[in-house]
Amino acid sequence: MIVADRKPLDEILDSIKDYKKIMLMACGGCVTVCFSGGSKAAGLLASQIKMARKKQGKAIEIIECTPERQCEYEFIDELKNDIESVEAVLSIACGVGVQTMSEHLPQAITIPGLNTKFMGYPVEHALWEERCAGCGDCVLGWTGGYCPIARCAKKLFNGPCGGSSDGKCEVDKDIECVWQLIHDRLKQLNKLDNLTVVRGPKDWRTSTNAGQRKIKFEEAML
Amino acid sequence: MKSASRLEKVLTAGEFAVTAELGPPQNSNPEVIKKKAQYLLGNVDGANITDNQTAVVRMSSIAAAAIAISCGVEPVVQMVCRDRNRIAIQSDILGAVALGAKNLLCLSGDHQKFGNHPEAMNVFDVDSMQLIAMVKKMRDDKQFLSGDPIKEYEPKLFIGAVENPFADPFEFRVMRLAKKIRAGADFIQTQCVFDIDKFSRWMELVVKEGLHKQVYILAGLTPVRSVRALHYMKNEVAGMSIPDELIKRMESAQEPKEEGVKICLEMIEKVKNVEGVSGIHLMPIGWESITPVILERANLLPRPEV
Structure with a gap:
């Protein structure tokens, strides 16, 4: 899932x-699950904004709504009339939701209230960790299921570097060294040979380096 | 001969090699390099010119190397993957060789978090292993990474790499060294050895695999001036092993600088007796003036004629 964090108030x-007069547009998808952008978060943020604006003597009217997913135009197009009544x-x-709004409901300016962080999952209640960088050429097959691109601070293909210590990354003791995890998992699978191969340089064209990426699913095209 | 550098000649002649670090300044004063080069001139087989070490901006390692060459000191140009992509790295390699460089040390590079621009974006388009293989491809296959030919004047470099015997996972460190050899490393400089027991255990595994016959291993050594430096390395630098007795010894020393030199001299004697070690690499971290003193007292001067 996509994990995001609220911007400072x-x-x-x-x-x-x-x-x-604004519309506070939440989303019923990923950000509801990570608590930053669901209807509850919208309610809380709306009260905080109203209180702050009242203190400033500049009251604000806020319409709250939570489409099932802000990133699909079918769910937001029905809000067209409401949009026209706000500034x-x-x-x-x-960020995908924000851009879907800008493109499909351009009548009003859409401003982001969250910082989109990463693709990850909750490793425990209320704690999300990054897992995928969307690099476009998955290596999890030979790494034992741990991603060095998303999780190694140097994106190494032939790690671990000399800063791996007691299973931790030199950049932050709260970060596990993914190369230690890769090593241990491959050892457990009796596949340490995967690490004796010198892995060549990655073709970054599959990542964010060759302009905007598109995927076309021919079979489903109308 | 791969590059016929002095370092390569010394090592292939079976002599005990000596390299030492020369750190470029945080300004554009060539005199700093010239002064430091004087400490090393005639005393070392190669001067490692660091490449923005600890991610602090300094004079370019290649520019500083060119100044060192003009002073008669043969550089080991350090090249990190943190700041350049494959295009810039290959371009800089051609430039470095055109300026007279014959040795190149390939490193991934300290993370920018530790430097003076922690907000910088890092590159790591290639990692240190891929860098080694890329330099070898340019030299031996006369090809750029893309496969395009280098029709003439291919960069003839003696390829160096680093390994940290004190990082984890310990048993994989030997496998990774073997991998660097397969990628194309001709010589290895290790992380600073303070824990001689752990270093010896690592070298035993290296020798058991016969790796010491495929690559020249130079043990990294750092003379320290104070116990504070040891505390710093123990607590702040990941992948360092500093025995407690060493800290106690520096703490109780009347003259810490002299004690630091003595410890370094003892360490030189110890690593000389470890099977598979072909030389030392001194990293005095800003204390370049001590290098000739240590080498003199360790009876490593004069350097052999090759």
């Missing part, structure tokens, strides 16, 4: 300071 307040939309979805 001051930054949000500054970004909507010119508006008296701006404050989106607490991921």
